[in-house]
Amino acid sequence: MAENSLPSLAETIRIFSLRADKSLGQHFLLDPGLLARIAAAAGRLDGVNVVEIGPGPGGLTRALLETGAAHVTAIEYDQRAVAAITALAATTSRLTIVEADAMKADLSALVAAPRAIVANLPYNIGTLLLVNWLQRAAQFQSMTLMFQLEVAERVCAAPNTSAYGRISVLAQWLCEVTMLMRIPAGAFAPPPKVESALIRLVPRASQPAPEELKLMERLTAAAFGQRRKMLRGALKPLGGEALCARAGIDASRRAETLSVEEFVTLMQTLKTRALDGGGGVIEES
Template identity: 50%
Template sequence: MSDIERPELTDAPARKALGQHFLFDPSILHRAALAAGPVKDRVVIEVGPGPGGLTRALLDEGAGTVIAVETDPRFAEALTLWPAARDGRLIVVQKDARKVNFEKLVNEAGATQPAMIIANLPYNVGTPLLVGWLKAGDWRGEMALMFQKEVAERICAAPDTDHYGRLAVLAQSATRPYISFTLPPGAFSPPPKVDSAVAVLEPLPADQRFQHIDQLEQITGAAFGQRRKMMRAALKPFAKKRGMKAEEWLQSVDIDPTARAETLTQDDFRRLAASLA
């Protein structure tokens, strides 16, 4: 993007109710734009572009089309005035991201390969958006998502570690997640109360992805909802609703009924979920 075409970022204050914390440092923004790999000629989804710092970095790095989903009309309307919006490289969708049909947007943008999702996510919607994207079909490719550091650690955690839980099991059923880099509160305006981190989630090969994430979500919710209990106790209400005895069900898929959720592996949870599919 030439300096003549280079748009100015929108000057408007962050709104706490929308979980907004903005990044302005160009070096950080370009690092985030490329955290999941080259964006050149790719369709990229960005949620919560705000003033447009990351949007501009994505366009600078050669993204073919950036689909910017922004619920705040102050920023959405300003982005529609950018040269890239006029020439079709920037598609602005003013809507709550939780109500967006992303697959439809990607298809309408004419994507020839899976779309990347790169975003400094608003803190109050990051986790539900991620869970929805994990369930997505082949339209969704690599993701680089800015979260609170603790959330990023939960996504990437291994079994039997402090941060391991439902989110790690779900994320690792469809992707290989890792933390690319972390940022202190002072990198943002206004500064949040905690550190942040960019989590990169690389799609697993098709033959390694788990196909029953809805069932996995239900089981992990029950298992980690009472994580200090043994699995036979934690899953007892869940199993009872389905006319099963928790201990017999666990034994049938080679899981020790006295184990606790945080010690179970991805394969253990997959066997449990697959038994319900």
Template identity: 50%
Template sequence: MEKDPPAAVSLPPLRDVIARHGLSANKAFGQNFLFDLNLTGRIARSAAPLDEGSVIEIGPGPGGLTRALLDHGGKDVIVIERDRRFLPVLAEISAAYPDRLTVIEGDALKVDAAKLGRAPRRIVANLPYNVATPLLLNWLAAGAAFASLTLMFQKEVADRLIAQPRSKDYGRLTIATQWRAEVRRLFDVPPRAFTPPPKVTSTVVQLIPRATPLFPADASMLERVAAAAFGQRRKMLRQSLRKVSPRAEEALIAAGIAPTARGEELSIEQFCALSRAFEAL
């Protein structure tokens, strides 16, 4: 039987809290506030169950999504915030939800989220756009340390995460992500939902990290091969992969791939086979 979430705690509206503390979004930190309770609640529900293990949020700002995570069952919510202006606001939320919210002041790029809290760990975040990709790649490198990642990206980044071969969005990020995780698009969020509104549409994506990568390959070699293959998309692989080795054509033939193929034509399985072929040269 599905458990009912704890009763929501009464807190002042976010707009009132921001006004009282004299807060505004900082472009340098890629901040855009999400006030829509329907949307924050939808994100929290998408990441359920939240009452098992720890829920980790990056860049909570004034705590709109943080409140939703707590209201929808989060018993051990950990937030990482580098902007000190928001610490007093987050302290107020922590006081309203005793023993359920931990606030860490710091840069998420320098915090090993895989060691925070307890398993199963779920990351749920409206990511700052300027660090979204490196954060994602760091978390995926941790393998199955996380049960799920429910994240908001710029739509164009989300399109790259879920892309298929022979599409314009298929590239290095696609390979790195789908090799390590199952990915699905959940829903789009329009610019008007944020304050201030960004110039782009956002998309919420859920990733389920794989216990082991999809196919055998060395991670660093796979990245080198993908980077070379998509560095100049229209070049044939026998040319573009010379950046990896002057024996690129030999590796292609060994992997059963036509030297005249282009990167966007290869499946992830073929990229992994090609990486192994380079390793064997």
């Protein structure tokens, strides 16, 4: 890549009037050293087709092109950023720009396997994007994602902590999850009001069947929907006390005390009941 011919990231922002748009959740990273560390944290990318969401002025894109990635596909919604990243694409055949809403993009149709996601996600849709990708986790080799710190801590949280919740269970059930680094607000332009963090999710070799995923989503939504309730009350629509008894779990416990493995046990109990003709709901005795 002929990087020497490219303007600096700050100059790129000036040329294309790419001031961060708060409505799009934009906060740009401009430090080449930090961007290189983020790209390296994604692990070995040789021969992998990388998807980046919201490249902005292209700082992380440049860093990803310096890895052994086979190709980088940058998905951008902001037309100003599309123009900026197009200048970068003119310097290499390994970069494709897709002007699209990442929430609606079918990444498996756009990018061939093996594929990985590496992205500084827009704050306003980061969690929604992750939930969408978790439902298709088997399609990705890895996901290395920047979130605001609070969201990253929820994804990585352990049981019996205030951050532990539905997204913790779903993410850790489907992936190996690692907190890689915290990024101070001052590293961004403009600085957000909160710190950020980079996490890496590596999908597990064995992924659940679609019906198991639906049951787990239903189960965790009920369990964490009213966190202060005991399981017998929170899970009442799914069987409450009877469901917990069949799963061997104390119904007086609260959702945040259950391990991911215990949630899997509850889900499998629901599944067994559904296969027996109970529709996934265990009647209270």
